Amino acid sequence: xxxxxxxxxxxxxxxxxxxVDFGGWDMPVNYGSQIxxxxxxxxxxxxxxxxxxxxxxxxxxxxxxFLRYLLANNADKITVPGKALYSAMLRPDGHVIDxxxxxxxxxxxxxxxxxxxxxxxxxxxxxxxAATHAPKxxxxxxxxxxxxxxxxxxxxxxxWQVLPQTKAATENLVNFQAADCGEYFVARTGYTGEDxxxxxxxxxxxxxxxxxxxKVGVKPIGxxxxxxxxxxxxxxxxxxxxxxxxxxxxxxxxxxxxLKSKRDFIGKAALLANPPTKKLAGxxxxxxxxxxxxxxxxxxxxxxxxxxxxxxxxxEKSIAxxxxxxxxxxxxxxxxxxxxxxxxxKVVKYPFARNxxxxxx
Amino acid sequence: MSNPTNLKYTASHEWxxxxxxxxxxxGITQHAQELLGDMVFVEAPEAGRKLQAKEECAVVESxxxxxDVYAPVSGTVTAANGDLDGAPETINSDPYGAWIFKMKPDxxxxxxxxxxxxxxxxxxxxxxx
Numbered sequence: 001x002x003x004x005x006x007x008x009x010x011x012x013x014x015x016x017x018x019x020v021d022f023g024g025w026d027m028p029v030n031y032g033s034q035i036x037x038x039x040x041x042x043x044x045x046x047x048x049x050x051x052x053x054x055x056x057x058x059x060x061x062x063x064x065x066f067l068r069y070l071l072a073n074n075a076d077k078i079t080v081p082g083k084a085l086y087s088a089m090l091r092p093d094g095h096v097i098d099x100x101x102x103x104x105x106x107x108x109x110x111x112x113x114x115x116x117x118x119x120x121x122x123x124x125x126x127x128x129x130a131a132t133h134a135p136k137x138x139x140x141x142x143x144x145x146x147x148x149x150x151x152x153x154x155x156x157x158x159x160w161q162v163l164p165q166t167k168a169a170t171e172n173l174v175n176f177q178a179a180d181c182g183e184y185f186v187a188r189t190g191y192t193g194e195d196x197x198x199x200x201x202x203x204x205x206x207x208x209x210x211x212x213x214x215k216v217g218v219k220p221i222g223x224x225x226x227x228x229x230x231x232x233x234x235x236x237x238x239x240x241x242x243x244x245x246x247x248x249x250x251x252x253x254x255x256x257x258x259l260k261s262k263r264d265f266i267g268k269a270a271l272l273a274n275p276p277t278k279k280l281a282g283x284x285x286x287x288x289x290x291x292x293x294x295x296x297x298x299x300x301x302x303x304x305x306x307x308x309x310x311x312x313x314x315x316e317k318s319i320a321x322x323x324x325x326x327x328x329x330x331x332x333x334x335x336x337x338x339x340x341x342x343x344x345x346k347v348v349k350y351p352f353a354r355n356x357x358x359x360x361x
Numbered sequence: 362m363s364n365p366t367n368l369k370y371t372a373s374h375e376w377x378x379x380x381x382x383x384x385x386x387x388g389i390t391q392h393a394q395e396l397l398g399d400m401v402f403v404e405a406p407e408a409g410r411k412l413q414a415k416e417e418c419a420v421v422e423s424x425x426x427x428x429d430v431y432a433p434v435s436g437t438v439t440a441a442n443g444d445l446d447g448a449p450e451t452i453n454s455d456p457y458g459a460w461i462f463k464m465k466p467d468x469x470x471x472x473x474x475x476x477x478x479x480x481x482x483x484x485x486x487x488x489x490x
Contacts (some may be wrong), residue, residue, distance in 0.1 A: 033453070034401040034424060224398065224424065288402050290422050311401045311424045318401075339420070339427070 005147025006051035007146055007206050015220050023026050023117045025052045027223055034224035038313040041192055041229055042356045045152035046221035054119035054202055055142040056126070057110040061111050063224060064109050066134035070126065070267055072248055078104040078264045084176040084189055086257055089122065090267030093352060094247040094274060099238050099256075101189060103178045111178070111185070113147075113198075115238050129266070145185075146206035150218060151229075154157065155196035157329040159186070163199075170197070182255050191226065193354040228310050232358075234282065234351030240293055240305040241321055247271060251321060252280030278305065281328055282350030283320040283336070285358055287343040291320035291336060298335040298342065301327035306336065314353040315360055321350070360361060363418050363482075364390065365457055370481035373415075373431045376457060377475055384439055385472060388460045389421060389430060389452065392485050397423040400449040403485060405441035406461045412436060412464065414471065421452065434471035436464040 003026035012019065017028030017300065028049065030037060035054040038048045058067065059119070067075040073087030077279035083104050085235045098118040114122045123141050130137045150159050160167040166181040173179055173193075178187035187199040201209060214220065227237070234252075236242060249271065255312075259271065285291050291309030298304075304324030312319045320336075328334065330349050335342040352360050363372065369377040370436035374393035378386040394400070402422040412418050419430035440463040445451065451459040468470055475486065 030398065033399050033450075035450075228424065288404070290401060290424070290427065292427075 004151055005047055006052060007203050008049045008210055009104070010354060011018060011207055012049065012220070015214070017220070017222060018180065020223075021072050022052075022223055025116065027052065028220065029071055030222035030224045033226070034222060035047070036314045037219070037221045037225035038228050040219055040355070041152045041194055041221055042227065042314060043152070045150060045154040045158050046225070047210065047218045047325030048149040048151065048221050048226055049210070050149050050198070051108060051146045051206065053116050053147055054116065054123070054259075055145045055147065055322065056114060056123060057140045058110045058112060059108055059140070060134070060137040061108060062134050062305035063137055064104075064107060066130060066137055067110055068131055068263055070129055071102070072253075072257045072265060072267060074261060074263060075102065075104070075110070076261075076263075077167055077258070080177070081105065082173065082178045082180075084178060084187060086176075088242075088253050089125070090246045090265075090271075091244065092266055092270060093264050094267040095244050096221070096242045096246065096248055096251065096253075097236070099191075099242070099253070103187065104116045105178075105180060108266050113153075117239060123139050142200075144202045145200050146204060148197065148201075148206060148209060148213070149192075149196065149212065151221075152193040153193045153195055153197035155194070156188075158213060158216055158218050159197050159199065161216045164207065164215050175179065191233075191235055192229040193235070194229075196357065229315060231308055231310050231321070232314055232351065232353035234321075235268070236321075237308055246323075247274070247276065248279065251277040252276045252321065263275050275325055278304070278323050279328075280321050281330075282352060283309075283322050283334070283345040283346045284315070285318035285320075285343060285345045285349050286333070289318060289338050289343050290343065291318045296337040297324055297345075298337065299324055299328045299332065301325040304328070304334075312352055312358075315358045317360075319352050319360075320345075325355055362405060364424050366478045367478040368457070369433070369475035369477065371475060372432065372484050375433050377433045378460075379472055382465075383469060384463050384465050385433070385436075386460045386461065386463050387430070387433060389456060390481070392458045393428070394453050395455045397421065397428055398425045398453075399423055403442075403445040403449050403452070403461060405445065406438045408440055410438045419448075421445045421461070422450050430461060432464070434466045434468070436466040437461045439465055458480060466490075481483055
């Protein structure tokens with residue numbers, strides 16, 4: 001099977017990347033030490049190739065009303081131009097199709113960014129729903145666009161060094177807000193728990209952009225560090241922390257589901273009819289070892305399972321997200337089955353780290 | 362980094378050094394540490410433990426995965442490298458210096474049957490794709 005490549009494939013190899021098959025894409029897992037790359041982002045700045053993710057433009061009259069119906073979070077929450085909203089997209093049975101971010105640009109244009117592995121599925125679903133509920137909308141997969149995430153306390157300054165023409169339009173962006181700067185779409189969003197920008201730009205320009213950033217001192221960061229950064233930040237990964245077998249309320253996403261308003265949305269009835277019996281909890285391993293996905297969790301209220309686990313370079317401990325029975329509380333000690341031994345872990349509030357600092361003692 | 366020629370090797374990516382006193386020192390190779398990535402924990406066997414050849418006796422845990430380390434020959438563990446507790450990453454930066462455990466082989470002759478550097482390289486090459 002031939003792996004898909006981003007326009008930055010040659011650049012990754014030139015920069016010494018160790019390449020792996022990531023869901024059918026030939027991607028860099030690290031360029032050396034993934035722990036160094038992790039610290040680099042928390043303390044300074046790093047850049048990620050996220051070209052494999054998909055940008056979708058939904059345009060036309062009624063796009064806001066359509067998204068209000070399509071998504072579990074309420075599109076009416078974003079009314080300031082450029083403001084973004086994180087949401088799950090549900091099936092009628094209440095299970096999660098994907099998690100995504102929408103950007104309100106104008107009343108006729110919302111931009112949507114979806115995960116790489118689910119992009120085709122998501123777009124087909126959106127078009128199917130639009131056909132009946134908003135037939136005048138156009139939903140376009142922006143296959144002409146590339147995307148780079150620059151993250152860390154010094155990230156925005158570096159982007160302005162390379163793209164000074166975007167500074168005026170972007171220096172006052174608040175967190176979770178974007179600006180359309182012509183060829184460059186700059187969003188103050190990210191998947192690391194640090195400040196920074198995600199920049200969408202024409203594919204033909206991304207290799208130069210990558211090298212220009214590198215020239216002003218921005219180091220490339222691989223998918224290994226991307227995973228430890230997002231896990232510390234308490235951010236879900238579709239396909240691990242949730243998928244089409246579970247709903248948002250069992251996946252730590254209750255805060256993104258607006259059940260309060262009278263608005264109907266796909267999956268609402270199922271969510272109301274089926275209160276969850278499990279929830280997502282944060283774990284810190286107390287004994288020596290590493291928590292990993294699918295490990296069994298034993299609690300006083302029944303068994304659970306780790307959905308995402310790893311080593312936290314910021315905390316120097318192992319952390320995880322786990323799906324556990326509802327009765328489990330923060331502060332409880334639970335046991336995790338690792339290689340036929342039961343190791344002790346503590347249930348903690350997450351995120352585990354943000355803005356350069358660990359949050360768990 | 363090429364495989365040091367003064368060491369012996371196993372097909373499971375351990376290196377073995379024969380010491381003057383007849384004990385052997387065991388670690389994992391450059392190839393193994395590169396595959397595993399940044400090390401975060403090492404569980405070494407306790408002194409006194411008796412091992413069979415190819416028995417799982419230690420675990421090296423990287424951010425990516427946990428890997429078992431196997432006894433190269435039958436014998437008794439004499440020491441574990443305590444320095445690895447605080448600095449497991451030395452396995453990455455210095456795989457042939459960062460030993461994991463030492464043992465006294467039951468039969469010195471068993472060590473001679475292990476792979477030499479060239480034969481080990483052939484194992485590594487056959488795994489490459």
